[in-house]
Amino acid sequence: MALTRGKPTPSPGGSMPLMDHLRELRTRLTRAVLAIAIGTILGFVFYEPILNFLTQPYEDMRPLLTAEGIDTELVITGIGGAFQFQLKISLVFGLLASSPFWLWQLWAFVLPAMHRNEKRWALLLAGTGAPLFVGGAALAYVVLPKAMEVLIGFVPDGFGSLVTGAEYFDFIVKMLLVFGVAAEIPLVVVVLNRIGAVSAKQLANARPWTIIGIFVFAAVATPTTDPLTMLFLAAPMVVLYLVSELIAKLTDRRRARLIGTEVDDDEAAPIGGPSELDGPSDLRD
Template identity: 75%
Template sequence: MPLVEHLRELRGRLTKAVLAIIAGAVLAAVFYAPILELLTQPYYAMQPILEAEGIESELVITGVGGAFQFALKICLVVGLIVASPFWLWQLWAFILPAMHRHEKKWALILAATGAPLFIGGAVLAYVVLPKAMEILIGFVPEGFGSLVTGAEYFDFIIKMLLVFGVAAEIPLVVVMLNRLNIVSAKQLAHARPWIIVSLFVFAALATPTTDPLTMLFLAGPMTALYFISELIAKVTDHRRAKRAANAVSDDEASPLE
């Protein structure tokens, strides 16, 4: 296909992807009330705990157009998520013709494995959110109140979901590096102490909170997933060594019978 045709195809697929995201945003606007309730549930779950400690906290929206901007931001992000299967497919369909058969296979494996891992990490972040906010807002001095704007609250949720979702992809990266024969299970086992320390440092730096509990909620599953990926790498290396031992060299004479 000529370059101009590639550019036309790219333009068409980008247009379809943008229209799908807009349609998802419109759908999110229709169901804005339940979506907002789902997003604010972690905040209202920890609010009574803070009140019992004498800390008054309130979720507010500031500015004349603050409510509209807040709703628009939520709808666009939800629309992006809802339409993700379609616009990811458009991206995949554009790249697919240039890939070899084995590359298509590994791309499908990556997509099929990476998506559940990311979703699992995001779900864990949603579960951790009330405790994280309770600890952070709990630093409010006695005699002070806490006003949390809608924009700040939504940004905090997005950061937590993204950090936990991306962190859950660590075993996938390790397994792929092993499959590509870049690192071996023996190397992973030798570097295990340093990797675990690095995971905890990453958890401490990546989480928007500063409390050790949220860091443990992130670092703990990351460490467990790393051990699982190391076990998978060990099995892969064992199979690779067995296959190499049974392989016949090109210079070796074939048996007569």
């Protein structure tokens, strides 16, 4: 009997043979790697505008330090340093530029195994998490000039400051990642409330300690040591936490109305309990 090479066909129950799973995984990984490779090539082609975008915060900061008598300059060290620097930037650009495609490949591989309600929640999380991460990274880009001004401002009189390209790029990536991940706080809190792990009352009771924890996280996570950058990170996190607390309160009220009884504020709803989004058709999937 000849083997077919077409797209694997799942059984009526939604299952698929192991070898078909592996073939599909191989195909999707190959597509993802090709997309990243194409994005990396584009990074090489558009290296100059990408580099200008990345170094703009540094250029905005330099006149301020020059006025204080501090000379600073971006440099690349080593014979192969320039090529390694360009390759690193191009690769990161390729990962970011192709992320919608390779994330879709991951999503398409997992999708058949998910129930309808799980698919809906996964789409909601992806649609909410991506804008939050981008917003946090954008805030980091705005904060970068001030953060670098504070750090390089510690250079003693009579000294100059040479910043290598690799150090500068690592610093920017860390700042963008920290701010982007921190912006996901409301999403995490809302999900924990939605699955019944915490209630709005518990979130309100833990608010003082949570705010203290946010400031500790901001102090530890930021690559800088100045309080201003920590404040720029902690303040939006506190606001987002308060917003997520409000959403959790509204969710608890809707859940109480749905089940027809008042939910105890000191206890979260049980995991897998009734939900306004769960219908009989979802439970049968």
